[in-house]
Amino acid sequence: MSPEGRQYDGRVADAGGWRPLSVRTRRAASVAGLTGDSPFARLALTHVLAIAGDTLVTVALAGSLFFSISPHAARGRVALYLVLTMAPFAVVAPLLGPVLDRSRSGRRAVVVVCCAGRTVVCFLMAQHLHSLLLFPEAFVVLVLSKAYLVTKAALVPATVDDETQLVRANARLAVLAALAGFVAAGPGALVLKLSFLGAPWVLRLAGVAFAAAAVAAVRLARAPVDQKPEPTATEAGLLRSHGILLGSTAMAVLRGSVGFLTFLLAFAFRRAHAPSWWFGVAIGASLAGTLVGALLAPRVRRLVTEERMLTASLVAVALAAAIGARFGNRAAASALAGVVGLGASAGKLAFDSIVQRDAPDAAQGRAFARFETRFQLVWVAAALVPVVIPVPTRVGMITLAVAASGATIFYVLSRRGYPVSPSSSNSRRAR
Numbered sequence: 001m002s003p004e005g006r007q008y009d010g011r012v013a014d015a016g017g018w019r020p021l022s023v024r025t026r027r028a029a030s031v032a033g034l035t036g037d038s039p040f041a042r043l044a045l046t047h048v049l050a051i052a053g054d055t056l057v058t059v060a061l062a063g064s065l066f067f068s069i070s071p072h073a074a075r076g077r078v079a080l081y082l083v084l085t086m087a088p089f090a091v092v093a094p095l096l097g098p099v100l101d102r103s104r105s106g107r108r109a110v111v112v113v114c115c116a117g118r119t120v121v122c123f124l125m126a127q128h129l130h131s132l133l134l135f136p137e138a139f140v141v142l143v144l145s146k147a148y149l150v151t152k153a154a155l156v157p158a159t160v161d162d163e164t165q166l167v168r169a170n171a172r173l174a175v176l177a178a179l180a181g182f183v184a185a186g187p188g189a190l191v192l193k194l195s196f197l198g199a200p201w202v203l204r205l206a207g208v209a210f211a212a213a214a215v216a217a218v219r220l221a222r223a224p225v226d227q228k229p230e231p232t233a234t235e236a237g238l239l240r241s242h243g244i245l246l247g248s249t250a251m252a253v254l255r256g257s258v259g260f261l262t263f264l265l266a267f268a269f270r271r272a273h274a275p276s277w278w279f280g281v282a283i284g285a286s287l288a289g290t291l292v293g294a295l296l297a298p299r300v301r302r303l304v305t306e307e308r309m310l311t312a313s314l315v316a317v318a319l320a321a322a323i324g325a326r327f328g329n330r331a332a333a334s335a336l337a338g339v340v341g342l343g344a345s346a347g348k349l350a351f352d353s354i355v356q357r358d359a360p361d362a363a364q365g366r367a368f369a370r371f372e373t374r375f376q377l378v379w380v381a382a383a384l385v386p387v388v389i390p391v392p393t394r395v396g397m398i399t400l401a402v403a404a405s406g407a408t409i410f411y412v413l414s415r416r417g418y419p420v421s422p423s424s425s426n427s428r429r430a431r
Contacts, residue, residue: 355367
């Protein structure tokens with residue numbers, strides 16, 4: 001890939017990996033929703049159905065792994081489950097990334113296989129919910145789920161006409177995913193509470209959702225194939241660029257904050273014998289924050305760069321944690337969950353756009369697989385702290401405030417003197 005880029009439809013795509021669509025596709029891509037026949041609409045429909053299935057699986061497993069047993073027994077099971085969530089990335093990172101980068105036309109096939117595979121495994125889990133077979137089957141579902149998310153992120157650049165729309169496209173998918181989670185959680189919880197149905201039928205509902213996602217994925221647009229399959233030395237250097245690595249550090253802190261706070265509040269509320277609806281309030285606040293972050297991100301992107309969005313997300317978490325520690329009650333903890341959800345959501349959209357903008361297209365599959373592995377490792381490590389150690393709520397909030405503040409200072413100081421990437425400059429001039 002030359003530094004000058006490649007010519008497409010009379011326009012030049014830079015070395016960062018973004019490639020414009022054809023004129024007809026650009027017009028269709030403006031329909032950023034579930035209607036129409038644009039590449040984005042097809043991806044959005046597939047994503048909504050897949051997230052609905054993931055939500056139903058989470059509802060079914062939560063009822064059997066955590067809330068139905070004592071807090072002491074829950075610690076061991078939750079710790080095992082957290083370690084289990086890390087294991088899929090040992091498969092996804094080394095295997096899936098190269099496959100995606102070597103075969104642009106294979107990305108659609110990967111999505112179809114991931115959704116169809118989860119359909120089969122969900123029906124098997126429904127039969128083995130109280131058997132040791134549940135754990136290897138849950139492992140397979142997690143592997144396929146992470147593989148799908150990595151592939152989805154690598155498909156997004158093919159659905160927009162220029163890099164300034166990446167945050168907007170990622171945000172639309174995040175909003176639709178949050179809404180799908182809300183919609184699917186209601187029926188899932190209802191079926192879970194019905195004694196004659198229960199968790200097995202929640203898993204069967206998830207299987208139906210994944211089957212629908214597999215059918216929808218057949219219509220996904222093929223990614224462009226007229227490019228080198230192997231990254232050059234220059235492209236590999238771009239992937240390891242200072243800006244992407246710094247962004248991944250900031251995003252890792254935000255992802256770790258989510259894991260730490262989730263299990264801090266779960267066990268703190270149970271130790272205090274708080275009504276179960278308090279944890280529901282905290283989870284609801286987190287989901288609402290995630291949705292608000294996805295809604296605000298495209299508007300904020302019109303004013304500032306993705307890098308400043310990451311900085312603002314860290315600052316928001318640090319301030320909210322400090323204020324929450326000052327009050328230290330359940331309401332403050334729930335409000336903090338909302339802010340952390342907002343910050344992590346907006347930060348993830350910003351970071352994904354940085355990778356999609358700056359990483360070479362021939363290495364984006366590797367990039368997303370590698371960074372998602374790191375983020376999941378941080379999430380698990382942070383979540384294990386309150387699972388293993390009984391951390392008081394106020395102490396946990398102070399810890400979170402210190403971590404976010406330190407990450408903010410490190411990120412801002414490290415970016416000083418670093419030249420802005422050409423893609424970023426072009427984006428600002430385009431605005």
